[in-house]
Amino acid sequence: MSKEIVEKDILFEIKNLKKYFPVKGGVLQRTVGHVKAVDDVSFTIYKGETLGIVGESGSGKSTLGRTILRLLDPTDGEIIYNNEDISGLRQGKLRPYRKDMQMVFQDPYASLNPRMSVGELIEEPMIVQNTLSKPDRKKMVVDLLEKVGLGPEARGKYPHEFSGGQRQRIGIARSLSTRPKFIIGDEPVSALDVSVQSQVLNLMEDLQDEFDLTYLFIAHDLSVVKHISDRVGVMYLGRLAEIAPKDSLYDKPLHPYTQALIAAVPSTDVLNVREKTPLKGDLPSPSNPPTGCAFHTRCPKAHDRCKVERPELTHMGEEHYVACHLYTEPEPVVKVE
Amino acid sequence: MSNERILDVKGLKTQFRIDKQKVAKAVDGIDFHINKGETLAIVGESGSGKSITALSIMQLIPSPPGKIVEGSIELDGVDLLGLSEKQMTATRGNDVAMIFQEPMTSLNPVFTIGTQVSEPLRKHKKLGKKEAKKQTIELLKLVGFPRAEDIFHEYPHQLSGGMRQRAMIAMALSCAPKLIIADEPTTALDVTIQAQILDLMLDMKKKTGSSILMITHDLGVVAETADRVAVMYAGQIVETSTVKELFVKPKHPYTVGLLNSMPKIDQDSERLESIPGMVPPAHNFPQGCRFAPRCKHAMDKCTEAVPDLIEDGLNHKVRCVLYDGSGKGVTHV
Numbered sequence: 001m002s003k004e005i006v007e008k009d010i011l012f013e014i015k016n017l018k019k020y021f022p023v024k025g026g027v028l029q030r031t032v033g034h035v036k037a038v039d040d041v042s043f044t045i046y047k048g049e050t051l052g053i054v055g056e057s058g059s060g061k062s063t064l065g066r067t068i069l070r071l072l073d074p075t076d077g078e079i080i081y082n083n084e085d086i087s088g089l090r091q092g093k094l095r096p097y098r099k100d101m102q103m104v105f106q107d108p109y110a111s112l113n114p115r116m117s118v119g120e121l122i123e124e125p126m127i128v129q130n131t132l133s134k135p136d137r138k139k140m141v142v143d144l145l146e147k148v149g150l151g152p153e154a155r156g157k158y159p160h161e162f163s164g165g166q167r168q169r170i171g172i173a174r175s176l177s178t179r180p181k182f183i184i185g186d187e188p189v190s191a192l193d194v195s196v197q198s199q200v201l202n203l204m205e206d207l208q209d210e211f212d213l214t215y216l217f218i219a220h221d222l223s224v225v226k227h228i229s230d231r232v233g234v235m236y237l238g239r240l241a242e243i244a245p246k247d248s249l250y251d252k253p254l255h256p257y258t259q260a261l262i263a264a265v266p267s268t269d270v271l272n273v274r275e276k277t278p279l280k281g282d283l284p285s286p287s288n289p290p291t292g293c294a295f296h297t298r299c300p301k302a303h304d305r306c307k308v309e310r311p312e313l314t315h316m317g318e319e320h321y322v323a324c325h326l327y328t329e330p331e332p333v334v335k336v337e
Numbered sequence: 338m339s340n341e342r343i344l345d346v347k348g349l350k351t352q353f354r355i356d357k358q359k360v361a362k363a364v365d366g367i368d369f370h371i372n373k374g375e376t377l378a379i380v381g382e383s384g385s386g387k388s389i390t391a392l393s394i395m396q397l398i399p400s401p402p403g404k405i406v407e408g409s410i411e412l413d414g415v416d417l418l419g420l421s422e423k424q425m426t427a428t429r430g431n432d433v434a435m436i437f438q439e440p441m442t443s444l445n446p447v448f449t450i451g452t453q454v455s456e457p458l459r460k461h462k463k464l465g466k467k468e469a470k471k472q473t474i475e476l477l478k479l480v481g482f483p484r485a486e487d488i489f490h491e492y493p494h495q496l497s498g499g500m501r502q503r504a505m506i507a508m509a510l511s512c513a514p515k516l517i518i519a520d521e522p523t524t525a526l527d528v529t530i531q532a533q534i535l536d537l538m539l540d541m542k543k544k545t546g547s548s549i550l551m552i553t554h555d556l557g558v559v560a561e562t563a564d565r566v567a568v569m570y571a572g573q574i575v576e577t578s579t580v581k582e583l584f585v586k587p588k589h590p591y592t593v594g595l596l597n598s599m600p601k602i603d604q605d606s607e608r609l610e611s612i613p614g615m616v617p618p619a620h621n622f623p624q625g626c627r628f629a630p631r632c633k634h635a636m637d638k639c640t641e642a643v644p645d646l647i648e649d650g651l652n653h654k655v656r657c658v659l660y661d662g663s664g665k666g667v668t669h670v
């Protein structure tokens with residue numbers, strides 16, 4: 001959904017964000033290394049946009065999302081929200097920000113307390129925030145159920161009484177209850193069948209318009225991310241390989257990984273069958289990523305420099321950034337106008 | 338590819354008893370065939386009866402509560418439903434082999450890859466240990482393990498998901514079966530690994546001339562791997578045709594709806610079409626056309642009786658009253 005963003009107000013500025021998890025080993029369970037789940041990632045999220053994040057499993061998408069929301073403490077870096085760095089705020093100081101930011105998960109069943117009724121589930125975040133009176137909260141619950149396409153009769157029922165798609169609607173209603181400005185969807189439609197997936201995608205688009213929401217939409221499905229996003233970032237082993245407006249990323253991908261990823265998506269276009277060469281090899285272990293460019297072990301265009309020197313994001317024009325030595329000084333191999 | 342049928346399924350019904358009143362009609366009267374050297378895809382959303390179709394062919398339906406209540410399944414002229422359990426055991430892994438979505442559940446964690454991949458060779462081909470090992474290492478090389486000798490001695494947990502699926506493919510191929518059934522073989526894999534595995538399957542098919550039943554929920558996988566396709570909905574086949582025809586000229590409102598609700602990487606759409614509601618449970622199918630409650634073309638006639646699967650065009654069949662000769666069909670974008 002490529003709506004025109006007239007003036008680009010910045011909502012988030014993520015600077016050199018890192019999240020490392022310790023790896024324990026030996027009988028003493030000492031820290032023997034780190035999984036660099038998010039490793040020096042910088043980007044901007046504009047107000048009102050949908051920024052998509054794609055990447056294969058283990059690339060750090062969920063950790064990135066959870067760290068931005070401060071559900072995880074960052075190892076290093078800045079998370080600047082509305083001009084304030086929230087990366088170091090203690091949990092108590094975070095409360096005013098919590099209501100602005102919500103998360104919708106892949107498996108709403110795992111994230112919804114099965115012993116709470118749908119009404120209680122949607123009301124709970126409002127009780128925690130303590131800004132609305134009880135009658136106002138009850139009214140809000142009915143309102144939200146309506147907005148997500150469920151009737152008020154859903155209030156008294158429990159999550160197990162609903163299908164996967166309906167549970168995702170409940171999760172969305174709950175996330176909206178604090179009137180957030182920003183929602184992270186972490187694979188919110190990945191578990192759904194395609195006919196239901198499109199219902200939820202359409203709902204998320206409608207709610208974005210109605211409530212002026214900004215989305216960070218995380219998914220491994222490149223087609224879904226293309227559909228819903230304005231801009232898209234591609235992650236590989238904790239790093240941002242490329243980030244660009246969606247059309248530019250899908251029509252002119254620059255990073256060899258982005259190119260391979262897009263080419264790997266099975267196409268339904270039976271009249272124009274593309275010849276493809278699948279990427280070789282497996283995803284390396286995130287606890288022991290390759291040196292230099294983390295992709296060099298699988299990259300068809302890797303050269304000597306890639307093995308030793310880590311490429312940084314380089315501006316390629318019009319908000320298109322890529323981290324690949326084919327495009328970096330001193331000797332760019334490929335020149336792009 | 339020939340017109341000789343390697344698999345011929347007729348009127349298959351498989352049901353599960355849920356309680357005294359309820360019966361889940363998981364597979365409810367399906368007919369299809371696979372020609373020698375052909376790949377047929379069965380596609381449908383979850384719960385449509387794809388896996389139960391596969392397990393019925395393998396006769397691995399958990400019983401009770403499940404039971405094949407009607408129909409016939411012929412593999413290369415032999416009616417599998419007439420075989421004794423002993424004969425079926427001799428058939429499984431030998432004449433027909435199956436690859437599952439999650440190889441971890443079908444691989445035993447305490448045995449090495451080599452032991453497991455060579456098992457069908459020892460059991461069905463009665464090979465000695467040494468010869469089975471030699472052939473297994475050949476197979477492992479064939480499916481893309483450069484260090485096949487090492488992999489032979491490794492355990493499933495030492496392999497990545499993609500590598501485990503390669504091992505499963507090697508095992509499935511080991512006795513040169515007449516038919517390979519693959520149930521969502523790439524659903525649990527990342528997209529670059531999925532591409533490798535699909536590529537491997539196509540390559541193996543070229544080399545061995547095997548016939549494949551490919552089960553998937555992903556229309557992209559259908560387009561990339563199959564020759565013909567059957568679309569399942571609520572225990573029935575609602576449309577079947579060649580793959581090209583299905584994507585160029587889909588006919589059943591469900592197929593059209595599915596294609597339009599799917600975001601496509603090589604096409605932009607402002608808004609996705611969505612099919613309202615959801616797949617009905619197998620113990621409570623609606624009257625008449627099972628898609629009628631969700632269908633935007635539904636009319637009175639649709640709920641009167643289950644529409645027949647009617648020939649409409651060459652090798653194209655549709656289960657919808659719009660194609661029973663009285664109507665004009667659906668026009669789609």
Ligand SMILES: Nc1ncnc2c1ncn2[C@@H]1O[C@H](COP(=O)(O)OP(=O)(O)O)[C@@H](O)[C@H]1O
Nearest residue numbers: 021035037056057058059060061062063064286
């Ligand atoms: N709580 C944790 N403790 C240790 N390692 C973790 C934790 N959470 C994630 N990781 C590791 O961080 C890497 C990135 O994981 P994740 O963010 O979940 O990736 P994605 O969402 O892209 O699949 C993986 O290697 C994962 O195993």
Ligand SMILES: Nc1ncnc2c1ncn2[C@@H]1O[C@H](COP(=O)(O)OP(=O)(O)O)[C@@H](O)[C@H]1O
Nearest residue numbers: 353361363382383384385386387388389390619
């Ligand atoms: N053991 C079982 N007991 C009861 N119902 C079952 C059982 N296994 C499958 N079913 C039902 O059969 C139907 C078809 O299931 P399945 O073939 O697994 O669907 P698919 O593979 O297309 O997702 C579903 O409605 C499912 O609930």
Ligand code: SF4
Nearest residue numbers: 626629632639657658
């Ligand atoms: S028979 Fe009727 S309800 Fe069923 S798909 Fe065709 S038009 Fe729709």
Ligand SMILES: [Mg+2]
Nearest residue numbers: 061062063186
């Ligand atoms: Mg994740």
Ligand SMILES: [Mg+2]
Nearest residue numbers: 387388389520
């Ligand atoms: Mg299944």
